[in-house]
Amino acid sequence: MDWSHAGTRLQLVLGHLCRPSAPAIVTHLTSGTISPASFHLQQFQYTLDNNVLSLEQRKFYEENGFLVVKNLVSDDDIQRFRNEFEKICRKEVKPVGLSVIRDVTIAKLGYEPSEKVVLKIQDFQENEELFRYCTLPQVLKYVECFTGPNIMAMHTMLINKPPDSGKKTSRHPLHQDLHYFPFRPSDRIVCAWTAMETINRNNGCLVVLPGTHKGTLQPHDYPKWEGGVNKMYHGVQDCKQDGTRVHLVMEKGDTVFFHPLLIHGSGENKTQGFRKAISCHFASADCNYIDVKGTSQENIEKEVVEIAHRAFGIESNIDFKDVWILRARLVKGERTNL
Numbered sequence: 001m002d003w004s005h006a007g008t009r010l011q012l013v014l015g016h017l018c019r020p021s022a023p024a025i026v027t028h029l030t031s032g033t034i035s036p037a038s039f040h041l042q043q044f045q046y047t048l049d050n051n052v053l054s055l056e057q058r059k060f061y062e063e064n065g066f067l068v069v070k071n072l073v074s075d076d077d078i079q080r081f082r083n084e085f086e087k088i089c090r091k092e093v094k095p096v097g098l099s100v101i102r103d104v105t106i107a108k109l110g111y112e113p114s115e116k117v118v119l120k121i122q123d124f125q126e127n128e129e130l131f132r133y134c135t136l137p138q139v140l141k142y143v144e145c146f147t148g149p150n151i152m153a154m155h156t157m158l159i160n161k162p163p164d165s166g167k168k169t170s171r172h173p174l175h176q177d178l179h180y181f182p183f184r185p186s187d188r189i190v191c192a193w194t195a196m197e198t199i200n201r202n203n204g205c206l207v208v209l210p211g212t213h214k215g216t217l218q219p220h221d222y223p224k225w226e227g228g229v230n231k232m233y234h235g236v237q238d239c240k241q242d243g244t245r246v247h248l249v250m251e252k253g254d255t256v257f258f259h260p261l262l263i264h265g266s267g268e269n270k271t272q273g274f275r276k277a278i279s280c281h282f283a284s285a286d287c288n289y290i291d292v293k294g295t296s297q298e299n300i301e302k303e304v305v306e307i308a309h310r311a312f313g314i315e316s317n318i319d320f321k322d323v324w325i326l327r328a329r330l331v332k333g334e335r336t337n338l
């Protein structure tokens with residue numbers, strides 16, 4: 001991660017935390033998709049009843065832990081995200097708060113700044129152009145089905161999967177996103193991940209193990225891959241891969257919403273292009289932080305806190321929860337616990 005702007009970042013983010021709440025985004029719910037009398041509310045655990053999802057969509061998410069919505073984000077918006085990403089890579093935009101992460105193999109080669117050396121950027125909550133993604137009404141309309149009406153954007157990423165160098169480091173190991181999160185309950189957290197171009201098995205689409213969101217959080221660590229693996233790319237240890245795997249082939253603008261316990265990853269990019277997707281993890285503002293001491297999440301806590309101490313100084317005493325407080329930004333309703 002590039003934490004070189006961390007000092008400025010801390011000031012800015014602390015400033016941001018003192019600001020009044022971000023303006024609420026008013027969502028106009030569609031109505032009449034399901035008749036409340038036609039099903040039993042108690043059978044749903046992972047979705048909320050707000051008349052946005054059809055009964056079929058709700059059942060699909062309940063059963064599988066993900067839902068793809070076709071053509072949700074416009075070409076114009078995607079072009080704007082792409083333009084901003086390219087400007088950040090060329091260092092034409094101040095990377096306030098951003099972490100710019102390089103692919104493990106490319107990082108060693110030390111290219112000049114360009115999109116060709118950037119694996120992903122993360123924490124764009126202070127970049128208004130990219131953060132527009134997290135406030136798009138059509139995205140929040142769906143997010144609310146999983147989080148409820150008070151919504152925090154917790155974790156933002158634009159992933160620029162590079163052509164594989166032959167070492168298969170462009171793969172993302174199978175993992176559960178909850179491994180990284182010290183907040184609960186997991187059922188009120190959802191990831192929105194939007195394809196910024198056609199994404200298929202050739203350029204490394206998402207792979208999901210349907211139904212795994214019904215399980216528990218499993219121990220994660222770095223996979224022992226020969227060519228190496230990117231920083232923080234932990235995978236489920238001893239992941240049994242005998243269940244059904246679904247490859248999510250998506251067109252530009254298609255968006256998948258998925259549960260943080262869903263086991264997923266992404267394949268090698270066998271093309272010469274840089275495969276792009278933009279994503280945000282949202283959580284209900286009513287979620288609570290938890291202490292991960294003594295749990296399988298201790299290893300990621302240690303890694304994150306070490307990076308934060310390098311950035312802010314060990315005397316800052318910043319802890320895992322603080323890192324998340326700095327990232328979190330309200331996008332709808334009221335800020336409560338996070």
Ligand SMILES: O=C(O)CCC(=O)C(=O)O
Pocket residue numbers: 157159161172177206264265266277
């Ligand atoms: O976009 C990808 O390749 C995978 C992203 C992902 O699974 C993650 O960052 O958790």
